Amino acid sequence: MFEAKLQQAGTLKKILDAIKELLTEATFDCTDSGIQLQAMDNSHVSLVSLNLRADGFETYRCDRNVSMGMNLTSLGKILKCCSADDVVTMKAQDAADIVTFVFEASNQERVSDFDMKLMNLDQEHLGIPETDYACVVKMPSAEFARVIRDLSQFGESITFSCSKAGVKFSSTGDIGTGNVKVAQSSSVDSKDATTIELQEPVTLTFASRYLGLFAKASGLSERVQLSMSPEVPLVVEFKINDIGYVRYYLAPKIEDDDGN
Amino acid sequence: MGVQGLWQLLEPAGRPVEVHTLRGKILAVDASIWLHQLVKGFRDKDGNPLPNAHLLGVFYRVCKLLSYGIKPIFVFDGGVPILKRQTLAGRRKHKLEAIDKSEVARQKLLSNFIRQQLHRGTRPVDPNQQLDPQIASSSASSSSPKKSSTATSSPTKRDKFQDVDLELQKFREKFASSTEMDVDRVDKTCIKVDTVDDDEDDSSDEERSRRYGMDYAENFSAITSKDFNVLPLETQHEILFEMQESRKMNSWGKMEQMPNNLQDFSSYQMDRLVKRRFLQKKIQSVQQEMGKRHIHVQNLDELLKMNYNFDSDDVVGSKDKGFVLVKKSPLKKIQNKDSEESSSLTMDEDSNSMKTLVDKVDTDSETNDFNKTVSNDETFNLASGSARSPSNSNQLASDLDEEEQIALAIKLSLEQSSTDSTIVTVSPTKEISTKEQDIIKGNDELKVQSGSTNKHISPSKPLVILPAASSSCSKFLDVVGFSSRAVSSGTTPTKKIPESVSESDESDDDFDDVEEEGESIVQEIGENNKEHDIVNNLLNNSSQVNNNNSGSSTFAIATINIADVVSSSAQSDGDDMFADIFENDENTEITPNRDVERQESKPRVEEAINWDSDPDTEFIEELGKKTPIKTVQETGNQEINRTLGRMPQQSNFTEVRMITAEYMQAQESLNAERTKLQSEKGFQARVATSISDQISVETQELLGLFGIPYIISPHEAESQCAFLDVACLTDGTITDDSDAWLFGSLRVYKNFYGHKSIEFYQLADITQNLNLDREKLVLIAMLSGGDYSDGIEGVGPVTALEILAEFPTNEISAFDTLVKFREWWDMINLPDISIPEDMPKIREKLKKLKLQPGFPSEAVYQAYMNPSIDTSTETFRWGNPDLDAIKTYASNKFGWDQAKCDSMLLPVSKNLQCQMDKLKQPTLDSFLLSNRQDLNQPVKRKRGSKRLDNAFKKLKQNSIPVDEVALSSESSSEEEVLEESPPLRPKKKVPPPPRPKAKLNNDYKKNEEPSASRSLEEINVNLHRNKTVNIPQVMQSATDQSRAKQKAIEIFKSKNTKK
Incomplete structure (x- = not known):
């Protein structure tokens, strides 16, 4: 069971905007410590590394590590359905093939939820060497x-x-x-x-x-x-x-x- | 190519790679396998090889390579090693057989085609002959009165028609007798034409070409002969075309017939030119002839499909034979008359919008039927006239004449003409397509006749019975009124309405409705009124014929009604459409017979009216429509005898239908056979093609334009690729040939061009995952059969693997495994040896194998291990593609236009621009500390079988002790191999780009100083492999690549030591 609640859906929107043009699909690795995403673009020239710590979320629960392969275009469609100040909750069962997004409007009057199908993406885990930068x-x-x-x-x-x-x-x-x-x-x-x-x-x-x-x-x-x-x-x-x-x-x- | 089944064995070690990750890599391309694939793989829709296939394919592929930024090096085959030549000799035999098979298939194809044509030609004959007696008997009773009545009405017509019929009969007999002969003759001719074929086999080339020359001459005389003209047109065309094509293909073959005397050459050339021209003319004339005859068939097909949504399957009959019942034509013709001067365009419309039904009633049977009655005579003649309109639009002029005559008749009596032209028989024109010239004459006569008969008819038609007509007309109006709005084509019937209305003074109210339909109709009414007067005048002229025609007139209206009902119902409930049509079909089939009966009843005039009205009601009932034509029923007297007339006729038709069905079946099977043969021919022809030097040279020329370096291997391209790989001159090899592994390739990209993703194989992966190294792979090749040996019969890679697992050796040379196997086999197969009880199953199986004497061959092993290669380590240079030259080349060779070239070359030039940029964009791959070992565990795929699994397991167990030995005594083993090899060392061929003479792989290794990176790799390799692989120390020093590799190796190492 994975569940993460974020106070500002706008943050998620901005994150997606920041990566969606480099990547078309990506795997979100959810662990106890937070959500990580690491992927190279198609031509392997650049790499995106996203890290969202567990303590940054309002509530965060991850019983078992979950890897959620998402199509970022689809994710974008779902995130279009929320406003920036909605409260967003991501939910997924262990080894599930869908992820659920729940958007609650700040005035509590509107609650919407969306399921998105997950994908099985071949993921290369790349070690980024620690470097002292000049x-x-x-x-x-x-x-x-x-x-x-x-x-x-x-x-x-x-x-x-x-x-x-x-x-x-x-x-x-x-x-x-x-x-x-x-x-x-x-x-x-x-x-x-x-x-x-x-x-x-x-x-x-x-x-x-x-x-x-x-x-x-x-x-x-x-x-x-x-x-x-x-x-x-x-x-x-x-x-x-x-x-x-x-x-x-x-x-x-x-x-x-x-x-x- | 390669070892059969080896790839399947290696499959678990492969991993898919994305093509863009290969950017900037230097890859060796095994051009030989490419060319093989291309020459055999590219084919047209019939499966025949395409010309310039290799160039086209190379072009596409090079474009792909360059657009992905890959730096290719092409490696061509040089000479063929003796061992391979021996192995291939057997295969060549197979190829020759394939050529012959292809030849045979071609011949079969042609003869099949001809048979089909002839069958089509004979078709009208067979059913006829069967029908003739039947018709004779069925009509025997009625024929005499009919004939007498006919004779009284128009004896001249009848006579003429009988003449035609006689001629038809004659023709039929002649045709039937000559059919068999034709088949034979055509077969022969075709075989003659067909023997011409291009082939690559050097030895028989000359012989064949000489034969070709003679054949050509022979064929030529054959086509000039008169016999040739007798052949069906399609066959003629086929033969001529074949000749023309083969002439084009084999211009080399004619070198032989060149006159020795220089003076004669020009006359020889002239002679050929004249012949060619003659052939061309002949083809043109035949094509023209065929074109004429095919137009109407195509028209009909289109009509059937487009205008009326008829499914041609439902309308039974062959494409070029049978009846066409044109039901709407009368209406159209009336329209035609209205816009009389209108011209050929209307004519076209006329023929296009005709509702055609291809009936399966046979031509001659029908003519026989018709022959017995005058009215049918008329119909027939009329039909022949109007049938020409769809058949040949060029004859419009004559058609117009006909049309005018018809129009004249129509002016006098609308209904009358409609009756007669209701049945339009295309059969005479169709008859032409049986390609017998006699019949053309017959047809001509027919046409002449039809002209004259029309004149005869026209005066005899001015008859309308108003009482009968008017009542039905008013009802008809109702029908039309309700259908006309729904159906667009329904406007044509409505145009008829006012005419009928004017004739029948009663239906004014209906008329109002119709008036809404269009102003044009109003104009017509004026005309129609005049006509009406004329009609009335004429009405008084002859009352007898009047009655008769009134019958037909009502009949015509009824038919129109049906048409309308059908069309309206088609609109309202489309599902019933086919049922309707079918019923309609049946009804219309019967119509001629009704005419017959009408003629019969001519003496009894009053009855005739009943007769005619009855079938009308019949129609309506049969159609099962709730049409409001009840009055027709009312007016029509319910006569009992109506069915009597129809029954025998119908049985007649079912008979014909069955025969046609049989014919259709035969046709179908022939068709199926034909397609089968065609594909067979294509396949065999492709197998028969082989790679000639010319193809290689042309390809190299193309590569030159692209600025791609290429080398020609002294012997095998794969071995050269392997060397380049090992020598780090390339980053891998693109090949689908599993031989690459036997020659020691380290990295192979497979399926580079295909629908599947590219698979990347590394020897390290194979060693790690499958416990197979190069030596073992060679042994597998020797056991299961490769390019250098045919292997043991019944041994595939799996069994080979089992043998390897069964006979592990601690010896240094893997070759000893086979020696051991041989020794065991020899021993176990001694007659007096007792077979141990506990012999494993595998061994039992192995015992049954038949080993050839001389197995295992040390020579084969050495040929794989120490192939002759060019060991120059000179680096390659890539030029810039000469885009302009490439475009010119493409337009010359492939006939591409500018746009096509540009679209092909755009990615190439784009990539070129990137390269022009001094700055290169490397990928992150080399920077990142990739956990590559994860990738080195390829996705576990299902292994083929339990057997295979067991063999792998066993091999793994065995390999552990071997490993230790190998590490310690590695160098000595190298020496041994070397000592044995000298006699095999082939002489080097100097390839075009001159390179320094180099030594063999192994010599090389000893001479070079090992670099730092080299040693690392060596250690790594040794950890993984049972024994060493001959890696020469030709490493490029301190490049980024090697740095990355070192990192990877370190990780590798640490991982393995942990284990």
Whole structure:
């Protein structure tokens, strides 16, 4: 028996918005400690890792581990049926093939429930290596989304160059070149501050398409954290208030030096 | 190809992979198996091989590979090793047989086709002959009075018709006698034509081509002969077409007949040209002829299906023979007259909207029937005239003449003409399609006659009996009035209404209703009134004929009624439709006979009226419709004798129906046979094709355009692929050939092109899961039969596995297993040996096997283990596809247009652009610490059988001690193998891209310095395998790939040590 109650259905909606364009279907692994989702996109270039801790839910019960393979398009249809401030409850029996969503309107007048068929998805469990990142940038997620949106117009890749002073995002394409420099804020405490923890300068290039998809999660959190090291995947992390996080991993582009 | 059944054995070790995960991988493609698949796999709808199939297939596949960003290396077969050649010699025999079978199938097909045609041709004859006596007897009593009456009314017509009939008779006899001969002759001709076939067998090629040349000439003389013209048109066409096709196919074959003298060449060419032109002309003329004859058949088919939703199955009869009863034509013709000048378009409409019923009544039987009465004569003649309208739209002009005559008649008496044209017999025209020229003449005469008869008829028709007609007409109006709204085609009957109305002055109120139908009708009324006057005038002319015609007029109206009722009922309750039609069908069948009777009753004029009205009521009753035509019943006197006339006729029809059914059955079986033969032919022809050098060269040319590197293996492509894999020049091999494992491939992608998902096999998985290594796989191949040996009869992979499990060896060379097996078998089969009581069942079974002398062959084993390969480790380079050149190529070879090329090449060029980008997008796979060992446990599939399971288990148990030995004495075993191999070492062929001469796999290993990554892998391999695999140390140093691999190996190792 699995049951999880979330005060704000809007959170779930936003989470889905943040992943549905990268993944078409995914397995939600429900354990005692919470709900995890980890999946690569079709082309295996990026990876989504979602973690919702048990204590973040209003009530959470998971007697036995349940893996729920869901079609995210279908999930989207169901979540369309609730408003952002509904209370949502997810229920599933052990080894069940359906999951039930119950939406209770905040004024208690309306209760709706939806069953969704589950799928059996082949799941690769991938270990993400723990890495000490050479550079960790924290910045407002709105700012990040804007930079990505602006530079995506120029080229297919965006280069992140991190130095002590700040981060430079740049992109080159047919129409020309775009550069956005975001400097480290002087006041560290401010909510809108950009902070950079740097061990060594890093320059990496990423596909703007994926970055654009990651930026869709900026509604989840006001802050975004970018972790980079040479030749390892970029980690873009959005904290979901008090309940968990969604992390994106993106393989950097590399110079094609064999000339093939 | 490969070892039969080996894949099934390995299946549990495979795992599905997504094609996009292969992006950027370098994969060797075993082109030889591709080409085999393509040449044999691509076929047209009949199962025949397609031209350029290999190129098309390679094109598609290369596009797919490139669009997924895979870097392919094509590996072609070089020479064939001697062992394989020996094994293949046996198979080639089989192939030759297949060629012959294909040939035979073709011949059968053709002769079957001809038989079918002839059968179709003879069909009118058989039922006739059976019918003739019957008709004679059944009509014997009535014929004489009929004839006398006919004679008095129109003797000239009758005579003429009899002439025609005589001619028909003559033809029939002639045809019947010549049918058998025809079959024989046609068979012969076809066989001659057919012997021409392309084949690949080098030895018989020349011989065949020479034979072909002669055949061609012979055939040519055959088709010019007069006999050829006698053949049915379809057959003629078939033969001619076949000739033309075969001529195209075998232009190489004619090299032989080239004149030696240079001077003669141009005349030789001219001669050929003239011949070709003649053939072409002949075909055209035959096609034209056929076209003429087929139009009306097609029209009818369409009519049946589209306009009236008739199911042609329900309307019994063959497609090109039988009767067509056109029921609505009278109405239409009236319409025609109304819009008389209207032209050919209306004509078409006319024929299109005709309600046609294909009756199974036979042509000649019908003509015989008709022959006995004048009215039938008329009908027949009329019919022949109007039948031409659907049959050939080109004859519109003459039809118009006919039409005008008919229209004239109609003007004088609407009902009269409708009666006569109610029955439209297509049979004479159909007769033509029996392809006998005599009959064409006969038909011509018929046409002439029909022209004249029409003239005769027209004056004799101006007769309407108003009292009889008016009463029925008024009722008829009711029927039409209620049906016309529902039925769109019902408007045609309504047009008739005003006419009837004007004639019958009573039904003004009804008329009002009808008036609503359309203004056009109002206009018509004016005309009709005039006509009415004329009719009245004529009415006075001859009262005798009047009576007769009144009968037919009511009859005609009744028929129309039926038509209307049917159509209305079809609208209201569509389910009853077929029942109605069927009844209708029967009714209309009877109509000619009724006419006969009418003629009979001609002397008794008063009765005739009764006669005619009675059947009308009959119709209505039969239709079972609650039609409001009660007055017809009222006016019609309920006569008892009405049925008397009909009964014998009906039996007559059932007879015919049975015969037709028989014919249909025969036809069906012939059809079935034909399709069967066709597919057989296709299959055999495909088996017969083989890969020629030309195909390889063409493919290589295409690959060049795509910028794909290819190498030609000294011998087998699979062994070369295996080497490239082992040497880390590639990331695996795309092949469906299980031989790849025998040559030591490490990674194989199977089912790359197919509906199933791609399966990925690794030797490591196989070793781990199935306890099979390369040596064991080779042994299995030797036992069950592969490319290099035929194996032991009755031994498949499962039994082979059992043998391996039964005779485990601690020896170093796996080959000893077989030696041991042989020794045991020799011993156990000695006559004086006592069989131990406790011998396991498996051994009992093995004892029964028949081992060939010379088994096991060390040579075969070595051929698998040390194949001759090109051991160059030069890296490959990929060029950019020359898109423009590819487009030109595609349009030349496949006839593709720009759009098609673009759609095919779009993903390729898109991928190309990605590659042009200096930055490469790697996947996360290489970064993530994937728990790959999870994946290494492939989805457990059901194993085939308990036997297999047991064998695997046993093998596993046995393998443990072997494992230990192998680890310790590995190197020495390598040496041993090497010492034995030299005599087998084949001479190397230098492939086109010159590479340094390299040594064999094993030599290679000794020379190279092991790199760090190499050693890791080796350890890993040793842990898993019973014995080592010859991995050369040609590892690319410190690439990302090897790094990832190292990680994986580490995990692997740790996992295994835990165990």
